[in-house]
Amino acid sequence: MPLYAYRCNDCAHEFETLSRFDETPACPGCGGAHVERQLSLIARPAPGGETAESCGAMSGGTPCASCPALAGQM
Ligand SMILES: [Zn+2]
Incomplete structure:
Protein backbone atom coordinates (compact mmCIF):
# COMPACT_ATOMS: atom_id res chain seq x y z
CA MET A 1 0.00 0.00 0.00
CA ARG A 44 9.37 12.15 -2.33
CA PRO A 45 12.63 11.04 -4.00
CA ALA A 46 14.41 8.15 -2.38
CA PRO A 47 17.82 8.81 -0.78
CA GLY A 48 20.47 8.57 -3.51
CA GLY A 49 17.95 9.08 -6.28
CA GLU A 50 17.74 5.42 -7.28
CA THR A 51 15.46 2.87 -5.70
CA ALA A 52 16.00 -0.88 -5.69
CA GLU A 53 12.96 -1.24 -7.92
CA SER A 54 14.40 1.04 -10.62
CA CYS A 55 17.89 -0.46 -10.64
CA GLY A 56 18.60 -2.85 -13.49
CA ALA A 57 20.78 -5.08 -11.29
CA MET A 58 17.70 -6.14 -9.36
CA SER A 59 16.22 -7.66 -12.50
CA GLY A 60 19.42 -9.11 -13.95
CA GLY A 61 20.33 -6.06 -16.04
CA THR A 62 23.02 -3.39 -15.83
CA PRO A 63 23.50 -1.96 -12.33
CA CYS A 64 23.07 1.76 -11.92
CA ALA A 65 25.85 3.97 -10.50
CA SER A 66 24.20 4.16 -7.10
CA CYS A 67 23.05 0.55 -6.99
CA PRO A 68 22.88 -0.57 -3.35
CA ALA A 69 23.98 -4.07 -4.39
CA LEU A 70 27.08 -2.67 -6.12
CA ALA A 71 27.96 -0.51 -3.14
CA GLY A 72 28.22 -3.61 -1.02
CA GLN A 73 30.78 -5.19 -3.38
CA MET A 74 33.11 -2.22 -3.89
ZN1 LIG B 1 -7.03 16.10 14.38
Whole structure:
Protein backbone atom coordinates (compact mmCIF):
# COMPACT_ATOMS: atom_id res chain seq x y z
CA MET A 1 0.00 0.00 0.00
CA PRO A 2 1.23 3.53 -0.72
CA LEU A 3 2.22 5.97 1.98
CA TYR A 4 0.07 9.07 2.10
CA ALA A 5 0.47 12.29 4.02
CA TYR A 6 -2.59 13.80 5.65
CA ARG A 7 -3.47 16.99 7.47
CA CYS A 8 -6.31 17.23 9.98
CA ASN A 9 -8.76 20.06 9.44
CA ASP A 10 -9.83 19.98 13.07
CA CYS A 11 -6.53 20.18 14.95
CA ALA A 12 -4.04 20.83 12.09
CA HIS A 13 -2.15 17.67 12.99
CA GLU A 14 -0.07 16.35 10.08
CA PHE A 15 0.72 12.67 9.75
CA GLU A 16 1.61 9.95 7.26
CA THR A 17 0.00 6.57 7.03
CA LEU A 18 -0.29 3.57 4.76
CA SER A 19 -3.75 3.65 3.32
CA ARG A 20 -5.89 2.39 0.51
CA PHE A 21 -6.69 5.12 -2.02
CA ASP A 22 -10.38 5.10 -1.13
CA GLU A 23 -9.87 5.07 2.61
CA THR A 24 -9.57 8.13 4.80
CA PRO A 25 -7.86 7.46 8.12
CA ALA A 26 -8.88 9.03 11.40
CA CYS A 27 -6.64 11.74 12.84
CA PRO A 28 -4.23 10.24 15.40
CA GLY A 29 -4.18 13.59 17.20
CA CYS A 30 -7.88 14.18 17.86
CA GLY A 31 -9.53 11.09 16.40
CA GLY A 32 -11.51 13.20 13.94
CA ALA A 33 -12.32 12.18 10.40
CA HIS A 34 -11.87 15.60 8.81
CA VAL A 35 -8.48 14.87 7.30
CA GLU A 36 -7.22 15.92 3.87
CA ARG A 37 -4.71 13.98 1.82
CA GLN A 38 -1.63 16.05 1.00
CA LEU A 39 -0.92 15.17 -2.63
CA SER A 40 2.29 17.17 -2.83
CA LEU A 41 4.06 15.04 -0.25
CA ILE A 42 3.55 11.62 -1.83
CA ALA A 43 6.31 11.48 -4.41
CA ARG A 44 9.37 12.15 -2.33
CA PRO A 45 12.63 11.04 -4.00
CA ALA A 46 14.41 8.15 -2.38
CA PRO A 47 17.82 8.81 -0.78
CA GLY A 48 20.47 8.57 -3.51
CA GLY A 49 17.95 9.08 -6.28
CA GLU A 50 17.74 5.42 -7.28
CA THR A 51 15.46 2.87 -5.70
CA ALA A 52 16.00 -0.88 -5.69
CA GLU A 53 12.96 -1.24 -7.92
CA SER A 54 14.40 1.04 -10.62
CA CYS A 55 17.89 -0.46 -10.64
CA GLY A 56 18.60 -2.85 -13.49
CA ALA A 57 20.78 -5.08 -11.29
CA MET A 58 17.70 -6.14 -9.36
CA SER A 59 16.22 -7.66 -12.50
CA GLY A 60 19.42 -9.11 -13.95
CA GLY A 61 20.33 -6.06 -16.04
CA THR A 62 23.02 -3.39 -15.83
CA PRO A 63 23.50 -1.96 -12.33
CA CYS A 64 23.07 1.76 -11.92
CA ALA A 65 25.85 3.97 -10.50
CA SER A 66 24.20 4.16 -7.10
CA CYS A 67 23.05 0.55 -6.99
CA PRO A 68 22.88 -0.57 -3.35
CA ALA A 69 23.98 -4.07 -4.39
CA LEU A 70 27.08 -2.67 -6.12
CA ALA A 71 27.96 -0.51 -3.14
CA GLY A 72 28.22 -3.61 -1.02
CA GLN A 73 30.78 -5.19 -3.38
CA MET A 74 33.11 -2.22 -3.89
ZN1 LIG B 1 -7.03 16.10 14.38
